[in-house]
Amino acid sequence: MTFVFNCARAALIVAALMGASAVRAADMPVSIDNFVFTPAETQVSVGTTVIWTNNDDIPHTVVDADHKYKSSALDTGDKFSHTFTEPGTYEYFCSLHPHMTGKIIVK
Amino acid sequence: MTHDAHDHEEGATRRKVLECMTWAGTGVLWTLAGGIPRSTGLIGEAKADESKAFSFLQLSDSHIGFDKPANPNANGTLTEAITKVNALPAKPSFMIHTGDISHLSKPAEFDTADQIIGQSRLDVHYVPGEHDVLDDDRKIYLDRYGKGAKGAGWYSFDAGGAHFVGLVNVVDLKGGGMGNLGADQLAWLQADLAARTASTPIVVFAHIPLWTIYADWGWGTQDSEQALGMLKKFGSVTVLNGHIHQVMQKVEGNVAFHTARSTAFPQPAPGTAPSPGPMKVEDSKLRTVLGIRQVNFVPGAERLAVIDTPLAG
Numbered sequence: 337m338t339f340v341f342n343c344a345r346a347a348l349i350v351a352a353l354m355g356a357s358a359v360r361a362a363d364m365p366v367s368i369d370n371f372v373f374t375p376a377e378t379q380v381s382v383g384t385t386v387i388w389t390n391n392d393d394i395p396h397t398v399v400d401a402d403h404k405y406k407s408s409a410l411d412t413g414d415k416f417s418h419t420f421t422e423p424g425t426y427e428y429f430c431s432l433h434p435h436m437t438g439k440i441i442v443k
Numbered sequence: 444m445t446h447d448a449h450d451h452e453e454g455a456t457r458r459k460v461l462e463c464m465t466w467a468g469t470g471v472l473w474t475l476a477g478g479i480p481r482s483t484g485l486i487g488e489a490k491a492d493e494s495k496a497f498s499f500l501q502l503s504d505s506h507i508g509f510d511k512p513a514n515p516n517a518n519g520t521l522t523e524a525i526t527k528v529n530a531l532p533a534k535p536s537f538m539i540h541t542g543d544i545s546h547l548s549k550p551a552e553f554d555t556a557d558q559i560i561g562q563s564r565l566d567v568h569y570v571p572g573e574h575d576v577l578d579d580d581r582k583i584y585l586d587r588y589g590k591g592a593k594g595a596g597w598y599s600f601d602a603g604g605a606h607f608v609g610l611v612n613v614v615d616l617k618g619g620g621m622g623n624l625g626a627d628q629l630a631w632l633q634a635d636l637a638a639r640t641a642s643t644p645i646v647v648f649a650h651i652p653l654w655t656i657y658a659d660w661g662w663g664t665q666d667s668e669q670a671l672g673m674l675k676k677f678g679s680v681t682v683l684n685g686h687i688h689q690v691m692q693k694v695e696g697n698v699a700f701h702t703a704r705s706t707a708f709p710q711p712a713p714g715t716a717p718s719p720g721p722m723k724v725e726d727s728k729l730r731t732v733l734g735i736r737q738v739n740f741v742p743g744a745e746r747l748a749v750i751d752t753p754l755a756g
Contacts, residue, residue: 429617435620
C-alpha cells in the first residue's frame with residue numbers, strides 16, 4: 337500500500353511539474369536599436385519575463401515610469417530582464433534619453 | 444486691436460527668423476558684439492583683438508571609454524585636443540568641460556580623462572553629462588568634480604569680470620521629456636543671478652542644450668524657459684553646451700547659444716539619420732569633425748569671440 341501511495345504521489349508531482357511547465361509564459365524580447373524600443377508597445381500574459389537587449393553603440397537604461405523596476409546602464413550587447421507578475425499597463429523609458437519610451441501591457 | 448495684431452505679426456516674424464539656426468562651417472570665427480554674432484572670416488585669417496583679451500576654453504564630450512567604430516581611440520583624440528590647447532599662442536585662463544567626460548562613469552575612465560586633460564595644466568570647471576552620472580547616487584562624479592558645488596553639481600564663479608554659471612540638466616529626467624534642471628536648481632539660479640548687476644556679462648554652461656534644437660531626439664531642456672527668463676535682464680549672455688557633438692548657434696535677444704564639438708565622435712545633424720547615435724565618418728575625415736573651442740572676452744567691450752577649431756583640416 338505504501339508503495340502504491342508513494343507512486344501515486346510521485347505521479348501527481350510529476351504531473352504538477354509538467355502542468356506548471358506547460359503554462360509558463362514565454363519570454364518576450366525587446367530590442368533597443370537606433371534609440372528606439374522595439375516593439376515600443378507589447379501585450380504579454382502574467383508571468384512573462386521581458387528581456388531587453390541594447391544593440392546601440394551608446395548605453396541605455398530601462399526604467400519603469402512608476403519606479404517599480406530599473407536596470408543599470410546597459411552597454412552595447414547588455415541585457416536586462418524583468419518578470420511581470422501582476423496584470424496592468426507598465427510604461428517605461430530610458431533615463432539617459434527620456435524621449436525613448438515603451439509600454440508593456442500585462443493581461 | 445490693430446496694434447496687438449501688428450505686434451503679433453512682428454513677433455511671429457521674429458520667431459521665424461530665430462528658428463532659423465545658424466549652421467556654422469568648420470573654422471569660422473564668430474565675433475559677438477552686443478550679443479549679435481558676426482562672422483569675420485576663416486580661422487587663420489581672422490584676428491581677434493588679443494591685447495587685453497581674457498580667454499577660456501571649452502572641451503566637451505570626451506567619452507573616455509568609448510571604443511566603437513565611430514572612434515576606437517577616444518583617448519588619442521582627447522590627447523590631440525590637449526596638444527592643440529597647449530600650442531595656443533596665448534595661454535587661456537582656464538577650461539570648462541561641458542560633460543560626458545567618461546562613457547560609462549567608470550573610475551578608470553575618469554582617471555584617464557584627468558590624466559590627459561591634466562597635461563594642459565589649466566584649472567578645469569566641469570558639469571556632468573548623462574554618461575558621467577550612471578551610478579544611482581552620482582557619487583563617483585561628485586566626489587571627484589563636485590567639491591563646493593550644490594545639488595547634483597551646479598555652481599557659479601566669477602572670472603575676468605564675467606559671471607560663470609555651471610548647470611546640471613542630466614539628472615532626474617522624466618519619461619517622454621528632455622533635459623531637466625528641476626525646481627531646486629532653478630531656485631538656486633534665481634538667487635545667484637539676483638546678486639548680479641544687469642551689466643555683468645553672464646556665461647552659462649551645461650551639458651544638454653538649453654534651447655530646443657530637436658525634440659524628437661531629446662535635444663533640449665524641458666524647463667530651460669524658466670532659466671532663460673531669469674537671464675533676460677542681462678545685457679550679454681552666452682550659453683555654452685555640448686551633448687550633440689556638433690557646432691550649432693542661435694541668437695535670441697541678448698542671449699547667444701552655442702553647442703560645441705566632441706573630442707571623441709561626431710553625431711548627425713538633426714533628423715538626418717535614423718538616430719542621434721555615433722556617426723561613422725571616413726577615418727581621414729574624423730579629425731575635421733572633432734575639436735575644441737576658445738572664447739575670447741575683452742572686458743568693457745562686452746565682446747566675446749567664439750572660435751571653434753577642429754583637430755585637423
